[in-house]
Amino acid sequence: MRKNLCKLFISFLIFIMRNLSFFSVIIIVVFVVYACSPKPYSTTNKAYRKQVKEYTKLILQEPVDPINDTIKMPPFWVGTTNFGIRKPNFVIIHHTAQNSCDQTLGTFTTPKSAVSAHYVICKDGTVHHMLNDYLRAQHAGVSKWGNLIDINSSSIGIELDNTGFEPFDSLQINSLISLLARLKKDYTIPAANFIGHGDIAPTRKNDPNWRFPWKKLAEKGFGLWFDDKRDTIPAGFNHIQALRIVGYDVKDTTAAIRSFKRHFLQDTTKRINDLDRSVLFNLQKKYF
Secondary structure, three states: OHHHHHHHHHHHHHHHHHHOOHHHHHHHHHHHHHHHOOOOOHHHHHHHHHHHHHHHHHHHOOOOOOOOOOOOOOOOOOOOOOOOOOOOOEEEEEEOOOOOHHHHHHHHOOHHHOOOOOEEEOOOOOEEEOOOOOOOOOOOOOOOEOOEOOHHHHEEEEEEOOOOOOOOOHHHHHHHHHHHHHHHHHHOOOHHHEEEHHHHOOOOOOOOOOOOOHHHHHHOOOOOOOOOOOOOOOOOOOHHHHHHHHOOOOOOHHHHHHHHHHHHHOOOOOOOOHHHHHHHHHHHHHHO
């Protein structure tokens, strides 16, 4: 409908422009190009801006509400001059488990889905920045890392266009590394805090899939990695305790082992072996 109206409008303009000045023609052409250019997400972008305005109102409110009826309140409010905005401290990397970038953009702009991410990176390296870094995306779900359980509130979520059963395109990874470099610099995010969705939700998730190049990212300063030369594992080494020290939720030990192996060894099996123990011991000794 919009396309047909634009065609009719352009035909009408061609008819009347024969009697207009060159300057007037240029103005009209610019207007037509802007008006008829595709804006597939104009409605959802409007909803985004409306929601941001509502949160802005909350931030502008002065904290004057009483805590409860039994606490004595001062006769006047005193606002501190020393504060800043809270910033993200983790980056969680996902794969979309969908068939295209367009499908994921559609999912993240459908209120019924109730899921989102700050960034979506397509196979060709295109980066969609869907949410302000300071706002809370709904990407982690029920998850845990160390003692942190509300990971959405302290993290940035990055979704990579990938079905979950395929390698990651080099253009996509290059864009990811560039983005991670900016995020690390802007928010001083520790190297250890670049992790995957499968790491924080081992019983539910396996993304990014085992083909993801964690070693390459670690070499760039995004994530931890083990040494090629490693010490002998001491007698009595407790691999479950080591998993917990690294950050994994060990409530389901089988899931935690599988998640660890997928991340560091590109192995999707669930039984721990001597190589796994060696890598785990090295990580614990090296970083913790």
